[in-house]
Amino acid sequence: MKSRFAPSPTGYLHIGGARTALFAWAWAKKQQGQFVLRIEDTDRERSTQASVDAILDGMNWLGLAHDEGPFYQTQRFDRYQEIIEQLLSENKAYYCECSKERLQVLRDELTEKGEKAKYDGCCRDKKLKSGVVRFKNPLTGFVTFKDAVKGQISIGNQELDDLIIARSDGTPTYNLTVVVDDHDMDIDTVIRGDDHINNTPRQINLYEALGWSLPKFAHLPMILGSDGARLSKRHGAVSVMAYRDEGFLPEALLNYLVRLGWSHGDQEIFSLSEIVELFDLENINKAPASFNQEKLLWLNQEYIKTSSVENLLKNLAWHLDNQSVDTSKGPVIEAVIKHLQERSKTLVEMVDSLKMFYHDFDEFDKKLAAKQFKDSQPIELLLTKLEVLDDWVADNIKEQIKQTCEELGIGFGKIGQPFRLALSGNGNAGNIDVVAQLVGKDRTLARLQMALDYIAQHSH
């Protein structure tokens, strides 16, 4: 069994493409089949190597590995040429010399008359020797096929026209290449976006003209933006890699994407192996779905919370580098990650929270400092106690805070809050004793002293 993902390299890998790829991948994996990656680069004007690289990067980051390919259609031109010649010689295709201008006028006229704009077959029987090559689509009858997600679809051949299969420069076009490739590559399930549904009957006619058997088709509904319009840049990030940049875990994105249009009862969380095990074509929704950042964020948080530290560290590497955080001097990073994973929605947020353990800061948050740094006495007392603390572990630090409270007859908040601010600079820190342990003795003492200096400076 084989499925494929066949993007055209005219931009980065976007969310919609990624979901199509995921579904095709999951379907192949579920059946222990092969997943083929094919680059549809026959449009020489728009295809770029940068886009190919971007797509490969995106697939790689998501972990959707292909078993075959990537195949490039531009390297298969001989094969397409062969098929075009065959069709021509069998009188199933013909040359057409109609100018683009004539075609445009024709379209305008038909639209104005309220008819479907399609080629009129002007050159069908002229036996020309040059120009574009058009496929002789049947004039009558219906093309009916069963789509795995949409059900039975039927369209009259009268709605279809003689599509161009080769441009005037001889290069083949999409509808021809996709048929030849899916056949040659033994693809038995074609999974793609439902914007291709209208092409399917034409392709079926091509399959039939070539005497080839049909693959199964599964057309996925589109992904819409929050306003119901087709997902685009103005809805926020559409590039898969932008989600990495924003601190999402690939497995969280994958989980979100698989639930966009597919369901398995009420289950929300799917590990990669569960996706492979449970995925099916029957439970794909027919209707388009809107992309919802909030739910993705929730899933990401769930994954960060439950992920192994090793996995987090692996994914964090890029962000650490990106934000120039040097973790060589300070606590063991695994311990910090463990502390932070309960309280980070994204990896970006985690790296942000992680900075205070490795980098010193010059000043405190002004508003908070004005509020918390009023009374030097608790901080002073705590500092003297911590200075002589030998065994620098959370429990002992906590004990010193408690004693400070008791000796001064104050509540935990009176010392906890200033301490938290002193340690973090911005007040954002988890369990204060654990944080202090991780920050380390030297840095903790220095920061408490810095808080004291602040109070001295600001009291009059």
Added chain:
RNA sequence: GUCGCGUUCGUCUAGUCUGGCCCAGGACCCCAGGAUUUCAUCCUGGUAACAAGAGUUCAAAUCUCUUACGCGACGCCA
């Protein structure tokens, strides 16, 4: 315009094929309470939907028809 596809809480969806268990369930968001050393987490509860109309039936979210709305295709793009 023509053809194709679609329509369950704000969003993702279960239920639809095989009518009754659905005055419609789960999740995200939001709101209210609780636990908590800020943040976060966690727990409890709440708001909120079968696009509209007609028909079939003892019974319809589920079957049929019509309407509306949305999306897509109509390229020498894929």
